[in-house]
Amino acid sequence: MKQFDVVIAGGAMAGMTLALALDSLSQGRLSIAVVEPFVVDHQAHPGFDSRSIALSYGTVQILKQLNLWGDIAPVATAIKHIHVSDRSHAGMTEIDHQDLNVSALGYVVELADVGRLYQQKVTQSKQIELLSPEAVTQVKRTASHCLVTLKSGEQVQCKLLVAADGAISSCCQQLGIELREHDFEQVAVIANIRTEQPHQGRAFERFTEQGPVALLPMSDNRMSLVWCLRPERAQQVLQLDEQAFLAQLQHDFGWRLGRLTQVGARASYPLLLRYREQNTSHRFAIVGNAAQTLHPIAGQGFNLGIRDVASLAEEMMNSLDDVGAYSVLSAFRQRREADRIGTITLTSSLVHLFSNDYLSLRIGRNLGLALMDNLAPLKAPLLQRTLGLVAR
Numbered sequence: 572m573k574q575f576d577v578v579i580a581g582g583a584m585a586g587m588t589l590a591l592a593l594d595s596l597s598q599g600r601l602s603i604a605v606v607e608p609f610v611v612d613h614q615a616h617p618g619f620d621s622r623s624i625a626l627s628y629g630t631v632q633i634l635k636q637l638n639l640w641g642d643i644a645p646v647a648t649a650i651k652h653i654h655v656s657d658r659s660h661a662g663m664t665e666i667d668h669q670d671l672n673v674s675a676l677g678y679v680v681e682l683a684d685v686g687r688l689y690q691q692k693v694t695q696s697k698q699i700e701l702l703s704p705e706a707v708t709q710v711k712r713t714a715s716h717c718l719v720t721l722k723s724g725e726q727v728q729c730k731l732l733v734a735a736d737g738a739i740s741s742c743c744q745q746l747g748i749e750l751r752e753h754d755f756e757q758v759a760v761i762a763n764i765r766t767e768q769p770h771q772g773r774a775f776e777r778f779t780e781q782g783p784v785a786l787l788p789m790s791d792n793r794m795s796l797v798w799c800l801r802p803e804r805a806q807q808v809l810q811l812d813e814q815a816f817l818a819q820l821q822h823d824f825g826w827r828l829g830r831l832t833q834v835g836a837r838a839s840y841p842l843l844l845r846y847r848e849q850n851t852s853h854r855f856a857i858v859g860n861a862a863q864t865l866h867p868i869a870g871q872g873f874n875l876g877i878r879d880v881a882s883l884a885e886e887m888m889n890s891l892d893d894v895g896a897y898s899v900l901s902a903f904r905q906r907r908e909a910d911r912i913g914t915i916t917l918t919s920s921l922v923h924l925f926s927n928d929y930l931s932l933r934i935g936r937n938l939g940l941a942l943m944d945n946l947a948p949l950k951a952p953l954l955q956r957t958l959g960l961v962a963r
């Protein structure tokens with residue numbers, strides 16, 4: 572039977588980042604396996620699909636510490652300016668990179684690009700074994716080890732099993748770790764868009780009574796759309812032809828980028844908060860979407876997940892002989908508590924505050940946005956989290 576220090580279930584953003592982080596921080600002293608059912612570059616990979624995501628300033632700092640940013644930077648587009656507004660109302664706020672003395676507020680990457688880069692780096696590493704296509708089907712634990720059974724029937728042994736296997740997490744299900752869910756009753760419609768005016772590094776988020784619509788700057792002057800809508804309307808816009816789709820989007824988004832001229836392939840994601848209060852168990856840790864899956868309203872999902880990954884990797888470095896020791900898991904759990912609760916609460920409150928049309932809330936949020944624009948200290952807490960500058 573193969574033996575590893577750590578087995579990571581799930582080879583998407585969280586799992587692959589963790590494997591590469593551990594390899595880099597331990598300078599090759601840990602044996603690592605990543606188990607993933609889907610092969611990169613096959614259209615079906617659910618973790619490296621057609622989505623683009625915004626990496627916050629703080630995430631980029633972590634990726635630099637882990638020696639990963641150098642590879643990602645060439646395929647990333649800088650966000651220089653963020654513009655937040657409320658449809659048909661006056662409230663709005665703006666943040667510019669110069670106000671904060673940083674070269675960029677964050678960067679947009681296409682997950683498919685990151686998947687290819689990560690795959691290359693993992694393949695080059697002597698210490699990481701990618702078991703793919705393969706899946707974790709059963710987990711058994713003794714005092715000193717985890718025994719992991721894979722779909723092929725093969726068994727592997729490790730000192731620590733990390734669940735990075737997404738919102739449903741069959742590893743967590745196996746171990747009976749409770750999942751809490753809240754349905755936001757919204758669906759995110761995503762697509763790449765072309766606009767009449769160049770984006771010049773500007774990102775836009777606009778609140779409508781259906782949900783937020785965001786346009787993020789991408790390479791080649793494209794923009795990445797995340798359009799959150801009630802499920803019935805999402806179904807309807809997904810079926811529209813290109814011109815009708817663009818007309819409805821223009822109506823919701825407005826004219827800040829001139830005419831919206833082209834839309835690429837569309838995809839959709841039902842939006843639920845999924846959250847596991849417990850993020851550790853005996854010889855077991857949970858990171859990324861498996862620990863918490865958020866609404867994309869503030870682009871916090873992976874930006875929170877990478878803080879799980881970095882804190883776990885750092886704690887494991889304190890116990891290289893036994894990376895699954897109780898001391899490692901206990902320190903990891905404590906380090907992650909405040910940030911997880913804070914980010915989940917902030918994200919969910921934003922969804923409820925901004926996704927409806929009650930007059931009182933509308934006035935409140937417009938005042939809020941206007942105040943935020945005038946009073947720098949009010950911007951600060953939201954901004955700190957948006958920038959990913961959070962203690963972990």
Ligand SMILES: Cc1cc2nc3c(=O)[nH]c(=O)nc-3n(C[C@H](O)[C@H](O)[C@H](O)COP(=O)(O)OP(=O)(O)OC[C@H]3O[C@@H](n4cnc5c(N)ncnc54)[C@H](O)[C@@H]3O)c2cc1C
Pocket residue numbers: 580581582583584585586606607608609616617618619622623624625626705706707708735736737738741742759761797840858859860861867869870871872873874875876
């Ligand atoms: C529309 C949208 C926009 C978003 N925008 C942003 C953004 O701007 N910024 C941001 O930070 N985040 C954003 N996010 C969130 C971000 O995409 C996710 O947080 C991140 O990609 C999650 O990565 P993950 O590796 O934790 O989980 P997943 O991507 O869910 O990966 C889980 C992996 O586990 C594998 N797996 C499943 N079962 C098993 C098993 N039994 N054994 C082994 N492997 C298994 C799966 O095949 C998959 O590859 C957005 C999300 C959406 C939906």
